[in-house]
Amino acid sequence: MIFLLAGTSDARALAVTLQKTGRHVTASVVTENAAAELESARIKSRTGRLTADEMAAMLETGYTAVIDASHPFAEEASKNAIEAANKAGLPYIRYERAGTDIDEHPLVTRVDTYEQAADAAAEKGGVVMLTTGSKTLQVFTEKLLPREDIRLIARMLPRLDNMEKCAALGVAQKNIVAMQGPFTKDLDLALYRHYKVTTTVMKESGAIGAVAEKIEAAVSLGIETIVISRPPVEYPNQCETFEEVIDTLTRLEEK
Incomplete structure (x- = not known):
C-alpha cells in the first residue's frame, strides 16, 4: 500500500497510474476540494497536514512505501515525509515535476527567498501582481502595502480562508484575483493588461505550473518579472517522470 503526498495537479494522474499497476494508494491532501477530486478518480484520500511523527505512526499501519508528489515549494511537507519514512523503515521516492528552462532576460530577476522577492518588488514599484x-502573502503585504506608489494585486485560489487572509492583511477586494489555474498565456496577458501590471512575482513551480507561459506573457508586455527559485531540499530517489517513479518503486520493493 502506497502513501502518496498529493500536492500538485499532476499528483492525481500519478495516483491513477500507480493504481493501474495493481498497487493500492492513499493520497494525503490538505484541502477537502483536493480530496473530492481524488475521490472522483476512485483514489482513497485523507485530508489535513501531518507532522513527521503523525505520518510515521500512520505509515506503520500497513504501508509499504512513501511517494512524495507535494508541491515543489512545500519543503516542510517533504522534510516531514523523508523523516517519517526513515522512522517507519519504508522507502521514500520523490516525484519532482520538471523545472522550466528560463533564458536570461533583462526583465527577469531570479531570487532565492520570498523576502528577497518582496524587496525586489518594492524596489521596482508600480502595480505588482503576486x-x-x-x-x-504577509511577507509581501508588510513591505508593499504601506507604499503609496505601489498597488498590490494578489492572485490565488478561490478559497474562503484565502479571502479571509487577504482581508486580515489589508488587501482590498478589488485587488484580489480568485481563480484556479493553470492559466493560458492569453489569460495571463489579459490579466496583466487589465490591471496594468508593471511587476509580477511568481514561483518556479515547473512546466505544469505554467511558469514559462506566465514569464513569456509578462516579458512580451515589458513587465518586470521576479522568479523565486525552488527551495534546496536533498531528496532521496528523485524522479521526474511517472515511469521513473514506478521503476524506482519496483526496484526498492524487490530489495
Whole structure:
C-alpha cells in the first residue's frame, strides 16, 4: 500500500497510474476540494497536514512505501515525509515535476527567498501582481502595502480562508484575483493588461505550473518579472517522470 503526498495537479494522474499497476494508494491532501477530486478518480484520500511523527505512526499501519508528489515549494511537507519514512523503515521516492528552462532576460530577476522577492518588488514599484499564493502573502503585504506608489494585486485560489487572509492583511477586494489555474498565456496577458501590471512575482513551480507561459506573457508586455527559485531540499530517489517513479518503486520493493 502506497502513501502518496498529493500536492500538485499532476499528483492525481500519478495516483491513477500507480493504481493501474495493481498497487493500492492513499493520497494525503490538505484541502477537502483536493480530496473530492481524488475521490472522483476512485483514489482513497485523507485530508489535513501531518507532522513527521503523525505520518510515521500512520505509515506503520500497513504501508509499504512513501511517494512524495507535494508541491515543489512545500519543503516542510517533504522534510516531514523523508523523516517519517526513515522512522517507519519504508522507502521514500520523490516525484519532482520538471523545472522550466528560463533564458536570461533583462526583465527577469531570479531570487532565492520570498523576502528577497518582496524587496525586489518594492524596489521596482508600480502595480505588482503576486501569483505566489496565500501562505507567504504577509511577507509581501508588510513591505508593499504601506507604499503609496505601489498597488498590490494578489492572485490565488478561490478559497474562503484565502479571502479571509487577504482581508486580515489589508488587501482590498478589488485587488484580489480568485481563480484556479493553470492559466493560458492569453489569460495571463489579459490579466496583466487589465490591471496594468508593471511587476509580477511568481514561483518556479515547473512546466505544469505554467511558469514559462506566465514569464513569456509578462516579458512580451515589458513587465518586470521576479522568479523565486525552488527551495534546496536533498531528496532521496528523485524522479521526474511517472515511469521513473514506478521503476524506482519496483526496484526498492524487490530489495
